[in-house]
Amino acid sequence: MARTRTRARTRTRFAALAAAVALTALTGCGAADMTTQASPYADAKSSRTVTLSVQSWVGAQANVAVAQYLLEQELGYRVDTVQIDEIPAWDALSQGRVDAILEDWGHPEQEKRYIDDKGTIKRGGDLGVTGHIGWFVPTYFAKEHPDVTDWKNLNKYADTFRTAESGGKGQLLDGSPSYITNDKALVKNLDLDYQVVFAGSEAAQITQIKQFAKEKKPFLTYWYNPQWLFEKVPMTEVKLPAYKEGCDADPKKVACAYPHTPLQKFLNARFADGGGDAAAFLKKFRWTTEMQNDVALMIAEQKLSPREAARKWVESNEATWRTWLPS
């Protein structure tokens, strides 16, 4: 009996040792760099794969859909897309989990960290679309009350914009937590009788705006251009104190409008240098606000799949995209 026990113990030890050796052999004893990892869902037939980050708004989906369609049909790549919020997307880009972000609205902190300091991300040039964030009221309301479009008169309308959530003040509807916003500071610094209500996601915000519009109710919302929703619910911008370079430097003291931002593309540094045709194509990819809106509308309103929408656009705009292809 004693012997069996000893033998059992030796066997256990041996098994443990063998397991340890097997594990080391399996994973390789060297360094495992997480930045060179591929997606487990990548194509089996080791074709050239590009991973693009899709942000949650439809405009970004439109960029990616068209880029994906052309990369696949014209250049023979396989394209994976990953939906990530803006800031985690920078992380992922730096780590090589995605190869490119096609539409960025300006993240100075990340640009400094990853482009200037670490050198893991490179600029990919203008997207050709200019983005602008602002405060908007529905046009049907602005027509009846033209003076609402100046921020100085907003307090007069605070009662009109009140909802159950805004607690006695006017409601300023904000969207996804991942978007750039100075609205809390703006309300405070401009001394407005408003409460910022965060919808928590763009989907919730759009749904709410559509419901308001259906009833022709007044509302005041954070919104941005280009956005397909303008085609469905015409909105007029409320003028905030004019933007001046650097007036939004201190997030707590902001008291001016949002800038007009030429949207930027960014590429993973390794991909930018060794990405071949795909990298060259993505660097040249450049279109206009209207074009992006066309595709975005097809996706969001006609409920076409992004691929289908991209196909339609590509078929009728050959002159535009021909210039993007690497020669």
Added chain:
Amino acid sequence: MTATVTPNGTPATVPPATATPMGPATEPAASATATATGALRAFARDRRRPIAAGAVVALVLGALLLGGGGWPAALTVDLSGPLGTTSDWIIDNRDSHPLFLYGLGHVSNAVVLSVRAVYLVLLALGWAGVTAAAGLVAWRVAGARLALVAVAAFGACGLLGMWVPTMQTLALMVVAVGASVALGGVLGLAAGLSDRTHRILRPVLDTMQVLPAFAYLLPVVLVFGIGVPAAVLATVVYAAPPMARLTALGLRGADAGVMEAAASMGATARQRLLTARLPLARKELLLGVNQSIMMALSMAVIASVIGAGGLGDRVYQALASVDVGAALAAGVPIVLLAVVLDRVTAAAGERIGAAPARHARLGWAVAAVTTAAVAVAGRLSGRLGWPDAWTVDIAPTVNTAVDWMTAHLYSGVPVIGGTADWAGHFTTWVLDPVRGGLQWLPWWAVLVTVGVLALLIGTWRTAATAVAAMAGIGVLGVWDPALDTLSQVLAAVAVTLVLGFAVGIAAARSARLARALRPVLDVFQTMPQFVYLIPVVALFGVGRAPAVAAAVVYALPAVVRITTQGMRAVDPAAMESSRSLGATGRQQLFQVQLPLARPALLLAVNQGVVLVLAVVVIGGLVGGGALGYDAVFGLAQGDLATGLVAGAAIVGLGLMLDRVTQPTERRDPAGKGA
């Protein structure tokens, strides 16, 4: 939280499937003798007086010494500095530091390799092979009926045009569940065999039980980056605890007589474990596997936020373009997978102990050969992928229906007003006063109330945990948002309980209703919450009301289920004798059935609270604000300080609510089963 995802209807499995599978709640209530219950009650009655006296003294002292107001700023600790530094360090070092290169990097690579291996096998089998394999395994394990269900479910996934995403999710699930079962099994083994490990592990598992899934994501993403490894690891952390709990429970519950007999026959400790203890615990082990699968699937969509891909990603992308139909098309396969896996593992659990069928080996061989044959046939005919022609696009129909519904119910319904009006009234008349009241209460009064409530229902130990958890929230500096969240939880729980008890009682009285309800409950328990976020907003607008509505939808099935089963489990003899004494149906309900079902009802309350809290973060996506928004914000902005603090506060709230509502048995000192 476990019961969330347990759509199996057998009464026997319900108690273990609750928040405290380790606690004696698992023992049938009926087994407690009448005298013991009487003595307990007398004790409880006696306890109330000192507790009340203590509470009064504490309140007076508090009023005199501490004054009113929210949590004092002097007692808070600002963690944003250290958390910010940690976050920066990880970002700066994760590509170069040895810890990442030689440790976590390998973990990450191993995950990618395994997921890829499973995915390639699934692809190689082709749609016919996978469907055949699913059907045959279900046939062997659970019988012909479930085999048909399994085949139909996989067929439906293909029909919806979701074959490839389904396979991606399945591959991820196989790896995540495998790892959860292994990890949970090892932890459970340690806790089952050693009392000390059990004592250490129990509070950890308790905490993880109330930790909302969203809270895991941020730290995991920071270390592993967006992608499958992070998603798998977050899922494992979420799904392993029930396995650990149930393994420990099964091992600790082994029949002492059998163990003694095994020992007296000269079996070594190892032999006793392998031949007596583990086989005796088979039922719990399988239930543990079942629970792990359900938890992992419920994480599938949430993990898409950090790049899990597959079905979850489809749901998430559909959400971005406000496309309920497309979200549903991707959500349905998740529900189907959950229902099939749950039924099959549950049936496997029930069959344990039955005599093994003859020709069992032959049956498996037939299954294996058939699968191989089908897979080869599929490969030869060149139909590995699901044929495009065989898909049905349900999105437009669903969207039309949802649009019609929201357009007609939103406002202007005669007499009762529209849903938007209800939401407004609910916010103004219920949520605002509750929140205002809670935030008006002096902080120490909140702590005293929590302590008293926990003491009334539990022990001084649970009360101490509850008070400490609440105080922790104050120290973290999120007192006001936490009370805001608490007010939403309380309101949602109240609505859930009223509805849940009513439906549950009705279902307990009518077998037909119960049968009709079962699939509905299954669907709502496993449907990813993201799918119904949009309809909820379309009906109730942005704000706290839709958050409450989403929470009610999510928590209701579990409450209905536990209530029904509790009511059904009431001793028929008691019902019969009350009827023979001439009690009316009403009297029977209120004076016999409900009092006797009290333990089940309390359990329903506890489950309701924990489940509602789990949706609070999701509520942050529809304007719920408070802690939920902070957690979402932290994740979206990669802001560890905001996200982690909010996550910790949610855990604190969860612990507090669990302790306050969990009818903790007065644990006997030996700690048996505790």
